Amino acid sequence: MQMDERFDLIRCLTTHKREHVLIWLLNIGAEKYWHPVHAGVIDRTEDRIVARVEEMNLLLCREQDILIVRERPDEAYLAKLREWGFEVPRRILVPFGADAPLPISELVLQDEELKRELAAAAAEAAAEVKAKMKSAGGSGRTESAPAGGRAGASAVGTIKAGGGGPEDAGLHPVGVYFVPYAVTRLEERIAEECRLTLVGAPAAVSAAVNDKIGSRRIAQSLGLPVSQGRVCLSAAEIRDEYERLTERERFATVIVKEPHGASGKGLYKVDSPEKLGLLLSRLARFSRGREDAQWLVEGWYRAQADISLQLYVSPQGEARVFSIKRQVLRDTVYIGSRVPAELDESALSAYRKYGELIGRHLYEEYGYTGVAGIDSIITEEGTILPVIEINGRFTLSTYLSFVGDVLGEVKLYARYFKLLTRSPHDYARLCAAMEHEGLLYDRERGEGVLVYTSGTLSLPVAEGDGPATAYAGRLFTLTAARDWSGVDALSARLEAFVNRLCSSSSPLQQEARETPEPETSDLELNN
Numbered sequence: 184m185q186m187d188e189r190f191d192l193i194r195c196l197t198t199h200k201r202e203h204v205l206i207w208l209l210n211i212g213a214e215k216y217w218h219p220v221h222a223g224v225i226d227r228t229e230d231r232i233v234a235r236v237e238e239m240n241l242l243l244c245r246e247q248d249i250l251i252v253r254e255r256p257d258e259a260y261l262a263k264l265r266e267w268g269f270e271v272p273r274r275i276l277v278p279f280g281a282d283a284p285l286p287i288s289e290l291v292l293q294d295e296e297l298k299r300e301l302a303a304a305a306a307e308a309a310a311e312v313k314a315k316m317k318s319a320g321g322s323g324r325t326e327s328a329p330a331g332g333r334a335g336a337s338a339v340g341t342i343k344a345g346g347g348g349p350e351d352a353g354l355h356p357v358g359v360y361f362v363p364y365a366v367t368r369l370e371e372r373i374a375e376e377c378r379l380t381l382v383g384a385p386a387a388v389s390a391a392v393n394d395k396i397g398s399r400r401i402a403q404s405l406g407l408p409v410s411q412g413r414v415c416l417s418a419a420e421i422r423d424e425y426e427r428l429t430e431r432e433r434f435a436t437v438i439v440k441e442p443h444g445a446s447g448k449g450l451y452k453v454d455s456p457e458k459l460g461l462l463l464s465r466l467a468r469f470s471r472g473r474e475d476a477q478w479l480v481e482g483w484y485r486a487q488a489d490i491s492l493q494l495y496v497s498p499q500g501e502a503r504v505f506s507i508k509r510q511v512l513r514d515t516v517y518i519g520s521r522v523p524a525e526l527d528e529s530a531l532s533a534y535r536k537y538g539e540l541i542g543r544h545l546y547e548e549y550g551y552t553g554v555a556g557i558d559s560i561i562t563e564e565g566t567i568l569p570v571i572e573i574n575g576r577f578t579l580s581t582y583l584s585f586v587g588d589v590l591g592e593v594k595l596y597a598r599y600f601k602l603l604t605r606s607p608h609d610y611a612r613l614c615a616a617m618e619h620e621g622l623l624y625d626r627e628r629g630e631g632v633l634v635y636t637s638g639t640l641s642l643p644v645a646e647g648d649g650p651a652t653a654y655a656g657r658l659f660t661l662t663a664a665r666d667w668s669g670v671d672a673l674s675a676r677l678e679a680f681v682n683r684l685c686s687s688s689s690p691l692q693q694e695a696r697e698t699p700e701p702e703t704s705d706l707e708l709n710n
Contacts, residue, residue: 190360192382192554193495193505196243196585204359206249206305206379207272209237210288213365213576217390218443227284228644228655235638236659237287239582241271242635248272249304251291253281259611260637267626267633268589274304288369292376302377305359365389365576366553383553384575392551392575396442396479401548402570405540410568412437412481418463424480425459434482439466441478452483452514485563490524492557493581494538500552502542504535506584510558511598519598520580522587525667530567534559537569545575554581586661591629593663594670600681602656607641608684610634620680622673624663632677633661 195202211233237252241264244250250272261271278290278297291297361379363370366389374381383389391397402409411432415421421439428434439462441449453459470476493506507526511519526534538557545551556578558571583597602608617623617632624631641654660677664670 190358190380190382191495191497192360192362193503195245197588200245201247204247204249204305205245205382206251206301206359206361207240207244208251208287208291208361208363208370208373209240209577209582210286210364210367210370211236211579212286213367213389214393214443216367216369217386217393228642230284231642232639232655232657234287235642236579236636236657238636238638239579239659241269242582242586244270244272246270246273249274249276249301251276251278251287251297251301253277253287253290254638257610257637259609259614260634263610263614263634267624276300276304286369288363288367288373291373292369298373298377301373301379305377305379384549384551388549388551389575392545392549392555392573394442395440395572396477398570398573399479401541401544401573405544407537407540407569408566409570410481410484412479415478415480416476418467421463421466421478421480422459425453428480428482432482436483437480438483439478439480484560484568486560487563487565488524488526488561490526490534490559490561491520491578491580492534492538492559493578493584494542494555494557496542496546496552496555498552500543500546502539502546504538506581507531507534508580508583510580517580519596520583521670522583522595522597530561533567534569537567541570541573545573551575556581583661590663593629593665594667596662596670596674598660598662598674600658600660600678602640602654602658602681602685603644604641604654604685607643607654608656610637610640613640613684616684617680620676622677622680624661630664630669630673631662632673633663635659635661 190203192205195205234253238256238260240250240252241256241261252275255275255277265271276297278287278294280293281287281290283290285293291301359379360382361370361374361377362382366381366383367386370381370383371386373379384392396414399409399414411428411434413424415424425437428437436452436454437459439451439453443449451462453462466476466478489510489512491506491508491510492504493508494502494504496502506522507524509521509524509526510517511521524531537559541557542555545555553575554577556574556576557569558574560568560571562568580597583595586595587593614623614634617634622632624633636657636659639657639659641656644653644655658681662670662673662677664673
């Protein structure tokens with residue numbers, strides 16, 4: 184359905200939280216639909232953990248919204264979110280057969296009953312919002328949607344509401360919008376079959392934007408500083424550029440990037456001719472017969488700061504940055520975010536200008552709308568390289584962008600821990616143990632650690648068809664304190680707690696520490 188040009192997602196999540204009903208779906212793994220590639224070895228346990236990060240949607244949901252997840256979240260987790268001040272949607276929908284190793288959007292498309300329920304829920308939710316606004320003091324007068332507006336379950340109107348405050352003044356649009364993590368052909372089908380209005384650019388546009396080489400070319404076309412390097416079309420060109428960067432430009436390390444892939448996939452750090460030779464042999468095998476093969480070869484900069492921008496491009500092409508975070512990386516893989524980014528005003532101003540410039544370009548040249556994330560660095564010399572990569576979709580970091588609106592004026596450090604234990608972890612017992620240690624977030628004190636997913640904590644790892652021999656998971660935490668010294672103190676205690684939780688002497692925990700992030704993982708929190 185056609186997007187109402189008055190719609191503004193960020194407005195809905197901040198100053199006008201009672202506007203509209205949003206249908207949330209965290210369909211992580213969109214890259215394999217945009218740019219199908221050979222996946223290599225599949226880690227099924229890792230895939231199951233990654234699928235459950237869908238619960239992060241709850242950090243953005245409002246009470247009137249609708250959330251689609253493959254498994255209903257733990258009730259103790261939902262209760263804790265409410266206790267901390269987050270809203271939990273009244274409607275949480277689970278597709279049939281959600282244990283299947285299929286992406287959530289495929290499960291939705293296979294479930295005819297859910298699709299009927301989704302369409303009906305959308306219509307009911309729209310009616311409920313109208314009724315609530317009328318009872319709150321509005322005249323109840325509904326104005327028709329503008330020309331080209333939506334009909335049926337997705338119909339948009341505006342209601343005149345009385346009362347004070349930004350949420351009650353003026354005309355309030357009432358509509359139902361489908362907000363996935365990313366837009367592929369699957370989400371387009373869901374929107375079409377359920378008569379929903381999709382928030383985001385068409386799948387083909389999203390695929391075009393999610394391209395590392397394309398990101399570099401966008402920066403160059405806008406006259407922005409870029410990393411030393413170039414696009415290479417062959418192994419010989421890669422070798423030549425490696426030699427130029429290491430010998431003439433004096434880079435100790437070079438990074439070779441495939442155009443597509445998330446969470447560190449397709450990124451290869453090379454710091455010796457021997458590693459280069461091994462990499463070129465590997466790339467030659469995988470690119471055999473592909474005439475369109477190309478790679479981005481760039482110098483590896485020592486960074487003063489890794490920065491992530493989140494920006495929103497409205498249906499009219501207005502672009503604005505709504506979040507700037509400082510990222511904590513292990514090589515090329517994200518492990519955490521610090522908010523605020525603690526940059527001086529000149530750097531913040533520069534980033535806002537860069538983000539707006541890039542967002543307008545995405546709209547004008549690609550027709551892109553919706554949320555986008557931009558990776559950037561500030562070099563040790565203080566130079567801002569505004570574009571390392573553009574992600575034409577949400578990132579998992581996006582879901583953390585408005586936590587400060589709930590928790591107040593605090594410093595925040597989001598990070599995750601890999602878990603590998605001999606027994607499962609239960610959300611309620613975990614929180615009780617953290618509370619006993621004085622770690623759990625306390626709303627009155629305004630500090631502590633929030634565990635912001637439950638479904639990722641413990642998934643059984645079985646050998647063959649036998650019983651579980653271990654439990655793997657991810658512990659996603661958000662540490663809040665009044666100042667960074669408080670955050671650092673809590674973080675140190677949290678790390679000690681996690682070590683005890685997993686038993687530092689356990690061979691399983693030692694294995695978890697030594698195992699690198701799987702290349703097939705789609706755990707993409709960065710940006």
